[in-house]
Amino acid sequence: MGESQGAAEATDAHSKPPGRILAAIVGVAVGVLVCIHYDWWPSRFGDARWADPLLFGGAAILALLVAGLVWAIRTLYFVGRDRSRSRWVLVAPAIVIAAVFGALLFPPPSFDDLRPDFERVALEVLAGPERSRSEVEIGRFDFHYVRKDAGGAVYFVEAGGLGITVSSGWAYSPAGPPAGFDDFTATHLGGPWYEFTAAWRT
Template identity: 70%
Template sequence: MGEQQVEPEDTASDNKPPGRILTAITGVAVIVLVCLHYDWWPSRFGDMAWADPLLFGGAALLVLVVAGTVWAIRTLHYVGQDRRWTWWIMAAPAVVAVAVASALLLPPQSFDDMRPEFERVALEVLASPERSRSNVEIGRFDFRSVRQRSDEAVYFVREDGLGMAMSGWAYSPDGPPAGFSATHLGGPWYEFRVVWRD
């Protein structure tokens, strides 16, 4: 009785292309970054206003780096080693490309875009017996306070840099605001920034 020959099995490759799950993870990270870019993130007033965008933005960037690494490895194995192709390979990069193109072609609203709304709030504060308002939102801008000072200018104050800096805009029809180094933006408007140093 002769020796039985066993034909080698034609096993399929275990390499998988980047697919729906990787695209979904990439999409969630991109949505977080787009929301932060356009200031669509929920407002958080107070001392920790910077924390949410920093933590969520950092996490989203880390997820994108990991997703990009996984995408590159899977694509190299699937296309380079197995010589196969699927359109799912292009899905995650397409999500990132659309988000980047949108951010470049559609910049966030600027102060100039919102100037009529700023002027409306400034005139309301000047006409009101209360000389200040706290936690004011104008479009994508969040202000710790909007207040009238003794120089009759109205200051829209944002706190930056972990409480080490203050910036914003001043509505000052009588000239440059007192006590600040400010850049004239035209008309009664000035932009200022103050940094506290030890």
């Protein structure tokens, strides 16, 4: 009798639909990923400026994977076996779908969108007495430094770059292709702007 009652209780527990707690976990995880996607996360400046979004983004993805598994199991029992219905079955997927469609419909600003702000900073650096500015933010872009050279070019070097030995970013060079630094390659984007990568010489 005791074993039958325990089995019945276990079945009832499995038959619960995904609820508020699961929806809250999905909402928080999706919110973290949205903030990282649009660069609404706190400033990443410093020696480990990449660490916070990387760690929190990884934790958010892991939470979504676990929540998705729990949602699938509960939904399978609740809808597939018991033929029950509840609006809570749809809440977690709706949060994820809304976030995906929102990101597709409203992408973060691109370099082209922010080009006037880039040009303003470039002209300020060219006109100023200092050779470079450190830790510059333009919209969602973070730069380790913005530096001018003797040829009148200004380099926007991304924070973090592509790796320990590779720098990347954009160059403002009204006089033509920038001379660059280290092992430098640049792609013309139109007007005085170039996108570049540079591998450090060791």
